[in-house]
Amino acid sequence: MKLKTIAMTGVMSLAGLGLIGAGAHAVFTTTTASSQTINAGVPGVALYAAGATNTCTSYATAVAYPLTCNSITLPAQTVGSTFDANSTVNVVNVGTIPVTLVSFTVSDTPAVGYDLQSNLGLCIGGVYGLGYYGTGYLTNAESANPLSVGSPVTLPVGGTTSYQVDLYAGEASTQGCGAIAALPNSAVGESDTVTLTANYNG
Numbered sequence: 001m002k003l004k005t006i007a008m009t010g011v012m013s014l015a016g017l018g019l020i021g022a023g024a025h026a027v028f029t030t031t032t033a034s035s036q037t038i039n040a041g042v043p044g045v046a047l048y049a050a051g052a053t054n055t056c057t058s059y060a061t062a063v064a065y066p067l068t069c070n071s072i073t074l075p076a077q078t079v080g081s082t083f084d085a086n087s088t089v090n091v092v093n094v095g096t097i098p099v100t101l102v103s104f105t106v107s108d109t110p111a112v113g114y115d116l117q118s119n120l121g122l123c124i125g126g127v128y129g130l131g132y133y134g135t136g137y138l139t140n141a142e143s144a145n146p147l148s149v150g151s152p153v154t155l156p157v158g159g160t161t162s163y164q165v166d167l168y169a170g171e172a173s174t175q176g177c178g179a180i181a182a183l184p185n186s187a188v189g190e191s192d193t194v195t196l197t198a199n200y201n202g
Helices: 001-022 059-064 115-119 138-143
Strands: 044-046 083-093 097-110 119-125 132-138 147-155 160-169 193-201
Touching: 044 132, 044 138, 059 083, 083 119, 083 147, 097 115, 097 138, 115 138, 115 193, 132 138, 160 193
Parallel strands: none
Antiparallel strands: 044 083, 083 160, 097 147, 097 193, 119 132, 119 160
């Protein structure tokens, strides 16, 4: 009697082990991950031109002193009633991202009177695909602010370009803008400081 009971218990135990073995499976798992850091770049443009009064006269100085050379003053000129004062402004991208020149904004500060201001011509020219922007009189350019660039120029980091600023009267501009009248006698002794601001998107 006792032997039979023991035998049955052994069979049931074996059956129990069989059930446990059938239901327990090993599962291998693995994962992958990718990450990326996004850094906001810093746009930066420096200028240089021959005769610039704040020493920004070369590529080397513009790159070395970008905060100083983001605004330059060109040499003053004394003119007669007919003149063409053309200046080349060089541009270098000193930032960490490409920038695109999209427009210009023109402003001026006349002194003594306003006859020089109202009879002064402005023509913006360029190379590297910029093309000239024909405006005629300075006051017309100011009323049209901002002056869109027909073919926007994108500068890569370290890239360079240039544009010409031509103030003129009594003749056609060397940058392709049409002739305007000579300065009137009422403009004698007056002065006007013209500022051309280039606008960039980064």
